[in-house]
Amino acid sequence: MNLPKLAIASLGGTVSMQARAVGEGVVPTVSGATLLASIPELRTQAHVTVETLGMLPSASLDFAFLLSVLCWANYQVEQGAVGVVITQGTDTLEESATFFDLLWEHDEPLVLTGAMRSATQAGADGPGNLLDACRVGLAQDSRRRGVQVVMNGQIHSAQAVRKTDSMALQAFSSPIVGPTGLLREGSVYYLRSRSQRHVLPVPHQTAQKVALLQASLSADTLLLDNILTLGYDGLVIASFGAGHLSETWTASIDAIAKKIPVIIATRCGSGSTARSTYGFKGGEMDLVRRGALMAGFVCPRKARILLWLLLGCERQDDVSRYLKENVQFQ
Template identity: 60%
Template sequence: MSGQTHLPKLSIGSLGGTVSMQASANGCAVVPRLGCEELLANVPQLRELAQLEMATLGLLPSASLGFAALLDVLAWARVEVERGAQAVILTQGTDSLEETAYFLDLLWPFDAPIVMTGAMRAASQPGCDGPANLLAAVNVALAPGSRGRGVLVLMNDQVHSAARVRKTASLAMAAFESPGAGALGDVVEGVVVYRQPATRRQVLPLPQRTEHRVALLEACLDADTALLQAVATLGYEGLVIAGFGAGHVSGCWAQVLDMLVPALPVIVATRTGSGPTARATYGFAGAEIDLQGKGVHLAGQLCPRKCRILLWLLIGSGRQHLLQSLLPG
């Protein structure tokens, strides 16, 4: 035990998801069952690397997480770092991992990293990847090069930034990528190798309001405007559109946006999954030049789901006027 006192301190919180799932009584469907201590019991070598503080923060599939729960997780993580944790590790389901990581990253004020991980195979399935991902996440959390990088996502021995990572496959083991940018680094034989140094981060204040809502709609072929027209009347305070191609909508949608923009902030992103929105190429009605002229914000590299999170946090802190400056080109 005396050797333990010289090890760095890490705090690990589990939220549920596939990494915590086991087969139910009938032996088929998997559901969240394992708390944090049970997860760590499958990786005994972790205790040789760090002093571990453990907390089961939830047992939910990640599609059922919400902003309020994430603010509670953030508060827990802040306390852990203030009590001396060198880093925080969070395990959760992969379905919303790209969104929760970005939400927490926008609000995380410390140099100490948060490392998020999960699994594509349940704990009761052969070849489950949860233990390997958890061990690699600890390697990332302890690496000096991880400091100052905010929230990191570790999956399949690759380290991704919260702003760029996306789940790009539904069931494949290699389900996470950072389209257009690539992973920040890799874990090779327990050593974290980063491809570039940490860059300066901008941290947002905690939202003072949490009851507001931001809508997300997808542009698609021959879509009518009924839902688009209803956004403002239903009480939404912001709108994100996953647009065609380089950030385009139909001519009839553009007409509705002309009326919506004075009432609420609107972002148009690309639904393609990779690449930025354009700025000055297309001039038809509903293209980027037309939309910018109407006061629509173009998302640049930020995906539609993360645009919604950014806009929700800015509205909650009364800083929506900063939106354009925070959208990556």
Template identity: 60%
Template sequence: MLRAKMSIATLGGTLSMQRTTPGAGITPVLGGEALLASTPALKELADVHVESLSLLPSASMDFDFLLTVLSWAKRQVAQGAQGVVITQGTDTLEETATFFEYLWDLDQPLVLTGAMRGADQPGADGRANVLDACRVALSEDSAKRGVLVVMNAEIHQALTVRKTHSLALQAFASPNVGPAGMIIEHRVHFSRPAAARKTVPWPVRTTQKVALLEAVLSADTTLVEQLVPLGYEGLVIAGFGAGHVSEQWSTVLEPIAAQMPIIVSTRCGAGSTASDTYGFKGGEIDLINKGLHMGGCLCPRKARILLWLLIGSDSAHELSRFV
């Protein structure tokens, strides 16, 4: 019987970090081969191909780099990988997962994972997370589910997962829908069936700029007014409550919405924007009438990635399909 094939890419992050100097902070030093050597159980699961694509803290990655990683992942599937796992830092894990989800048009699973504790710390969680991610990537039930995030024995969907704690092991959650599944006694269990997905065409350019601004009490409009002169092509607002801004912002945003797409998401961390509840100036009805788009359950960070990809693929006119 042929053994399953899978590929792992390591990008850096806490999972790859340890101290190289006593008393100093941890930094990325461990590549793919070190991960494979420290986790012999991986070889029991499948024939594993591992590559170290970078040693970066995840905050230093950019969209161009992620496109190269995604191209690598697609090549692995073309060469026979049943699933692909990517390890990276958790600081931007939810954003990377979203970026990949909108572009991953294959049935094979792409699974992301990381660690909350450095490789040389007591109770380091990296190897267990990698093993769980590989189990998910190899599971037949993972097919057609797109991009998944596996952390702390939980399986999350890319568009719903968020990092909700800065340091705790249980740092990741899906506030609106909960985990899509769990790993129990090394076996993969999904709690709901795979759902239909929407992908975006591959971007034809990557120079577009999309701003993310947060609505806060008594905020001035200076930054908003400078977006068009500064060359921005899109805007996402982390709005109050169910997708609201101040009356002053509403006035300034109306002419800008005629020049670039604007998404208003909620800054609350859970819940959805409204569409026909609040009628005051700056409420969602007012903003929709002025040409702005409500983000629904999509958090502001994920909405920015969606808008960047749509603009870059000349598909901004299809924004209403996604929010």
């Protein structure tokens, strides 16, 4: 039988974790091949290649490593894979998905998944999530949709998905828009049509630094006032409400925005920044006048990734356009 080619990479995370001894915490130990062995039915659906690219908790992933994973994934498509699946930890899954989506230029789907329960825990969800992700990777309707996250029977676009619970099985959601699709009885069902995507070139610079600060009640400005002297090339602020800062933080924005891009995103778990509603000092209208950019629906973490990539390919002047056009709900 001439089966389609599917490539799987394991980076580590809870899906690959187990305890070495009773009473010890779980750590990454399970290889990609062992994960694949837990879903033998996949062998009848595709010719599968699997590689273990890392054994890391996802908090320890970084941009340089993700760029190497991207190179691996590109090569798999060049070798004829109709889809690529990556397993990793869920702590940074939404950020990795956004990173890859901004750089993924292929029609073939790139699908990320993980697990909320370790490999040896009762009711481990890793094998089911991996099988679902592979089904999405093989589905014809997954083409030209960019990068997607598959967890707990749901398909989420990379740009909309958030981890919204620290430990529950239903840890991922897409605020406001909901999932892109569902898996039911082994079949893939999409709830929305494809949308246009805007892909960035792979950055030729990787030494740029982008800070992410969060506004909070009565916060001092020590870190904010030293952003430039610390050598940062960009700044994202997780602001109050619809894009608001205190008067003390606002006073620091003028000088910073003259030197580096400053993006104001909302720290709320859902919703967007405003543009023309609040006129007080520190309101979004005031911050825009001072040179800051409003992130809209883009969350602070994803805004930081976008800015890092744009700086890396020297397109920082396009930040505002990409916030409006490229990072949108799929």
